[in-house]
Amino acid sequence: MVCWSGMIGRPAHLGAVRRLLRSFPAVALLGARQVGKTTLAREVATEFGGRARIFDLESDRDLRLLADPEPILAGLRGLVVIDEVQRLPGIFPPLRPLLDRTPLPARFLLLGSASPEVSTRGSESLAGRIAFHDLDGLSLEEVGTPAWRRLWLRGGFPRSFTARTEVASRAWRDAFLRTYLERDVLDVGLRMPPAELRRFWLMLAHWHGQRWNASEFARAFGTSEATVRRWLETLEGFFAVRILRPWEASIAKRQVKSPKIYIRDCGMLHAVLDVGTLEQLRERPQVGASFEGFVVEHAMHALGARGSEGYHWATPQGAELDLLVVRGNRRIGIEAKCTEAPQVTRSMEIAMRDLGLDRLWVIHQGRDRFEMRPGIEALPITELPSLHGQLNPRRGARHS
Ligand SMILES: Nc1ncnc2c1ncn2[C@@H]1O[C@H](COP(=O)(O)OP(=O)(O)OP(=O)(O)O)[C@@H](O)[C@H]1O
Ligand SMILES: [Mg+2]
Structure with missing residues (x-):
C-alpha cells in the first residue's frame, strides 16, 4: 500500500x-x-x-x-x-x-x-x-492513477487526501468548509448570514452537474436572480465552484444557453452531501454527477485547459456533451460514464457530428481503452493523464 x-x-x-x-x-x-x-x-x-x-x-x-x-x-x-x-x-x-x-x-x-x-x-x-x-488540487498524475478512487472520494486538497483515515479526511473537509470558506467568503465577498451560505452550498451540491437555474435559486432564498448569480460568481472566484458555460455551435438547431455548475472539489461535494465512504457514494443518486464533476476537473487539468476553454453543450432534444474543450481549431469532447462498460450513445454521435469534434473520449471506470467508433474512444479514468498535449494544434488541422 x-x-x-x-x-x-x-x-x-x-x-x-x-x-x-x-x-x-x-x-x-x-x-x-x-x-x-x-x-x-x-x-x-x-x-x-x-x-x-x-x-x-x-x-x-x-x-x-x-x-x-x-x-x-x-x-x-x-x-x-x-x-x-x-x-x-x-x-x-x-x-x-x-x-x-x-x-x-x-x-x-x-x-x-x-x-x-x-x-x-x-x-x-x-x-x-x-x-x-x-494551482489546482492534487491531480491524478501527482497522486498516481491507482489512487483515483481515493482522490474521487476525498478530493484533491492535500490535507484531505493524505489524512490517515476516512474519518480524519472528512473532519478536515468539514472544518475547511466552516472556517476558510465561510470566513473568506463572508469577509471579502458576500454579505449573507453563515447559515444562508451553508444552505446555498447544500443546494449547489444537489444541483452539481446540472444547468444553473437562477430563478429556482432566487425563489429558494427569497432574493433576486442577480443576487444568487453574484453568490455563485463569488464562489467561482474563490475556486470553489466551476461554471461551465454553454457552447453555441453554428448549426440550425436550438441549443441550451444556461451554464452548468459544479462544486470543483469532489471531496467538498461529498462533505456537503454527507458522504463518508465509496460504498455510501455508490448508493447515492448523485454518484453519476459526482463522477462527471471529477472527470471534468481532471480532464481540464490533463489537457492543460484554461477555465475559459471549457464548455458544455446540449440541445433541448436531449443531445449533450459533458465537456467540450476548444483551443484554436482543436475541439475535444469528453463524456463521463460512471460504469466499467461504456457504450456509444446517439447523443455522442450527434455531438461528434454537430460540433465537428476532433476526438471524443468517453472516460469510464473500467480497465480497457478501445475505439468505439471512428473518432470516439473509451478511456479508463486511470489513463486520463494521457490526454496531455491533445489540445496542441495538429499538423494539417482543419481551418474554419
Ligand atoms: N504537495 C503536498 N503534499 C502533501 N501535503 C501538502 C502538499 N502541499 C501542501 N500540503 C499541506 O497542505 C496544507 C496547506 O498547504 P499550504 O499552506 O501550502 O496551502 P495554501 O494554499 O498556502 O493555503 P492558504 O491559502 O490557507 O494559505 C499544509 O498543511 C501543507 O503541509
Ligand atoms: Mg498560504
Missing part, C-alpha cells in the same frame, strides 16, 4: 512556475485556500538559496511593513514572495517601477486565493509584466 504521510511531489507545477519566473518579473500563483500555494512557493524559493525573502500578509507585522512597499522591496535581491496578496490589493501599482528595473535585481512571486481581486488588479496595474499560474 502506498503511504501518503510525506509530501506529494508537484513537479509539473514547480516546473511551470520556475519557467514563468524566468520570463516574467512577476508571477501570480493563484488557487483555493489550503491547496498548497505556500508549500509550492517555498520550494520555488529554495532554488534562490539565501536570496529569497518571504512576506506573509496574513501577519500584521508584514502587512504593516508593506503598507509602504517601495523602501522595503527596492533593496531586495533574488526572489521576493508575497503571500496572501489579496489582503493588500493596493500593492500592485507600487510594484510596477520595481518590475521595470534593468537589470532586474529581484523577481516577485505573488500568492493569492481570491481570483478576480488579484487577477483584475494585477493585470490592470502590471500588464505585460505579470504571468498567472493556477
Whole structure:
C-alpha cells in the first residue's frame, strides 16, 4: 500500500512556475485556500538559496511593513514572495517601477486565493509584466492513477487526501468548509448570514452537474436572480465552484444557453452531501454527477485547459456533451460514464457530428481503452493523464 504521510511531489507545477519566473518579473500563483500555494512557493524559493525573502500578509507585522512597499522591496535581491496578496490589493501599482528595473535585481512571486481581486488588479496595474499560474488540487498524475478512487472520494486538497483515515479526511473537509470558506467568503465577498451560505452550498451540491437555474435559486432564498448569480460568481472566484458555460455551435438547431455548475472539489461535494465512504457514494443518486464533476476537473487539468476553454453543450432534444474543450481549431469532447462498460450513445454521435469534434473520449471506470467508433474512444479514468498535449494544434488541422 502506498503511504501518503510525506509530501506529494508537484513537479509539473514547480516546473511551470520556475519557467514563468524566468520570463516574467512577476508571477501570480493563484488557487483555493489550503491547496498548497505556500508549500509550492517555498520550494520555488529554495532554488534562490539565501536570496529569497518571504512576506506573509496574513501577519500584521508584514502587512504593516508593506503598507509602504517601495523602501522595503527596492533593496531586495533574488526572489521576493508575497503571500496572501489579496489582503493588500493596493500593492500592485507600487510594484510596477520595481518590475521595470534593468537589470532586474529581484523577481516577485505573488500568492493569492481570491481570483478576480488579484487577477483584475494585477493585470490592470502590471500588464505585460505579470504571468498567472493556477494551482489546482492534487491531480491524478501527482497522486498516481491507482489512487483515483481515493482522490474521487476525498478530493484533491492535500490535507484531505493524505489524512490517515476516512474519518480524519472528512473532519478536515468539514472544518475547511466552516472556517476558510465561510470566513473568506463572508469577509471579502458576500454579505449573507453563515447559515444562508451553508444552505446555498447544500443546494449547489444537489444541483452539481446540472444547468444553473437562477430563478429556482432566487425563489429558494427569497432574493433576486442577480443576487444568487453574484453568490455563485463569488464562489467561482474563490475556486470553489466551476461554471461551465454553454457552447453555441453554428448549426440550425436550438441549443441550451444556461451554464452548468459544479462544486470543483469532489471531496467538498461529498462533505456537503454527507458522504463518508465509496460504498455510501455508490448508493447515492448523485454518484453519476459526482463522477462527471471529477472527470471534468481532471480532464481540464490533463489537457492543460484554461477555465475559459471549457464548455458544455446540449440541445433541448436531449443531445449533450459533458465537456467540450476548444483551443484554436482543436475541439475535444469528453463524456463521463460512471460504469466499467461504456457504450456509444446517439447523443455522442450527434455531438461528434454537430460540433465537428476532433476526438471524443468517453472516460469510464473500467480497465480497457478501445475505439468505439471512428473518432470516439473509451478511456479508463486511470489513463486520463494521457490526454496531455491533445489540445496542441495538429499538423494539417482543419481551418474554419
Ligand atoms: N504537495 C503536498 N503534499 C502533501 N501535503 C501538502 C502538499 N502541499 C501542501 N500540503 C499541506 O497542505 C496544507 C496547506 O498547504 P499550504 O499552506 O501550502 O496551502 P495554501 O494554499 O498556502 O493555503 P492558504 O491559502 O490557507 O494559505 C499544509 O498543511 C501543507 O503541509
Ligand atoms: Mg498560504
